[in-house]
Amino acid sequence: MPHLLRKFVAPLVVVILGVVAAAPVISQERSGSPMLLGVDPAALQIVRDSEPVTSFDVEVADSPDERARGLMFRDDFPDDRAMLFVFENERPLYFWMRNTPRPLDILYATSDGTVKTIARDTTPFSDRPIPSGAPVRFALEINAGAADRLGLRVGDVLLHPVISAIAD
Structure with a gap:
């Protein structure tokens, strides 16, 4: 026994x-517990030809866990808010919308903040990869429709102390 x-x-x-x-x-x-990051004290600005286009209060996701969780399970996300994803180096990125209940626009930007690609009106809860289309270091998620409403386009530049520290 x-x-x-x-x-x-x-x-x-x-x-x-x-x-x-x-x-x-x-x-x-x-x-579906959402991850709530604090709002960074510095606003993120988007400029074109050195002229301001718009700005957002920004949450910075710079750890692997924060990047993996992102806006999953977040039902509320104010129109003046954005989430900036910071990666260690430039590379092609692929996002998805798993467990993300609201459509988003995703701006992919290089190390100096230059927007290379804009994925507009992404599909909530989708596992379909959303490619950056080029090596980038940052992704900025904003509410769907904001990129069109604000006239954002490829070539615009994201300005924030986190980006400046990397670009210098």
């Missing part, structure tokens, strides 16, 4: 403990 206990019961206990330990993580992912 002791041999039988070690052979079957001990592994079963390990599996049960693993399931119990993972339950909070699984529950949180399914519950």
Whole structure:
């Protein structure tokens, strides 16, 4: 009997403990807990030919966890708000809209803040990759329709202390 206990019961206990330990993580992912980042004290400005086009209060997502979570599960996102995703180096980026309940516009920008691509009116909850189309270092998410409403276009420049620190 002791041999039988070690052979079957001990592994079963390990599996049960693993399931119990993972339950909070699984529950949180399914519950849709949004990640709420603080608003950076410096506004992000978008300029064209050195002239201001618009500005946003910005949340900066610069850690792997913050970038992975982004605006997932966020039902409310004010029109004057943006989320700036900061990556370690320039490379082609692919975003998706998994667990993101609202459509967004995504501006992809190089290390100096120059907008290379704008993905407009993305589809909520979609797993379809949204490519940057070129190596970039930043992505800026804003509410869908804002890029058209504000006349944003490729070649505009994002200005923020985080971008300036990298560009220098």
